[in-house]
Amino acid sequence: MNSEHNIKQAITYPAIATAALLMIPLIAMQFSNDVVWTLSDFIFAGIMIFGTGFTYKLVTGKSGNVAYRVAVGFALFTGFFLIWSNLAVGLIGSENNEFNLLYFLVIGVGVMGAFIARFKAIGLMITLLSMAATQAIIAIAALFSGMAEVPESSAYEILAVNGFFVTLFVVAAMLFRYAAEEQASENE
Structure with missing residues (x-):
């Protein structure tokens, strides 16, 4: 149970942070022609942001x-x-x-x-x-x-x-x- 909770936490927090950070260029695209992201830009950025956050959670998970x-x-x-x-x-x-x-x-x-x-x-x-x-x-x-x-x-x-x-x-x-x-x- 505790291990399953830790895995869910290691995925959930980086996923929420990734979604929140990707909202910045998405919203900016609605108001400015200077921000032009393609679907592949969002996918790549999402992978990088989530991967970094997930790695952080995995590496530091048991460290006090x-x-x-x-x-x-x-x-x-x-x-x-x-x-x-x-x-x-x-x-x-x-x-x-x-x-x-x-x-x-x-x-x-x-x-x-x-x-x-x-x-x-x-x-x-x-x-x-x-x-x-x-x-x-x-x-x-x-x-x-x-x-x-x-x-x-x-x-x-x-x-x-x-x-x-x-x-x-x-x-x-x-x-x-x-x-x-x-x-x-x-x-x-």
């Missing part, structure tokens, strides 16, 4: 550690924001620039690292630092491969946008470090 829950939320939000902005406008040039596909490596490092770390705080700290390093390597590769010459992109923009995401991943890593220290002090 507030720092861990905050760290998981911050890390998931950062990954979500990376994917969303990359698909919406692209981090290098436009969203159609194939170089932007490399940013999915950052997410892949995160997913693999989380499973390898078994979702333990100290392992997730290392994972987030690895994601930050991957993001930085992609930025360096973009600069050395001439992506700063692509229209809608400059060396400053590449460094600023990637530096922003590197910073977010490092902050998430430090939140996991704090959560690990908190768990260790609770176990003493």
Whole structure:
């Protein structure tokens, strides 16, 4: 019974949040010609929003550690924001620039690292630092491969946008470090 309730809760809350967030562009479309979403936009956004919320509920479901829950939320939000902005406008040039596909490596490092770390705080700290390093390597590769010459992109923009995401991943890593220290002090 309790397990069934937890599963329903893990699905219900993200589903309600997803529906509420999708109402924003739906309502905006009624009043502005600047917001134009297709059915596939709503489906993709719904999958991303629900998937992020559901993942949060699954990963933090049994954790009473507030720092861990905050760290998981911050890390998931950062990954979500990376994917969303990359698909919406692209981090290098436009969203159609194939170089932007490399940013999915950052997410892949995160997913693999989380499973390898078994979702333990100290392992997730290392994972987030690895994601930050991957993001930085992609930025360096973009600069050395001439992506700063692509229209809608400059060396400053590449460094600023990637530096922003590197910073977010490092902050998430430090939140996991704090959560690990908190768990260790609770176990003493």
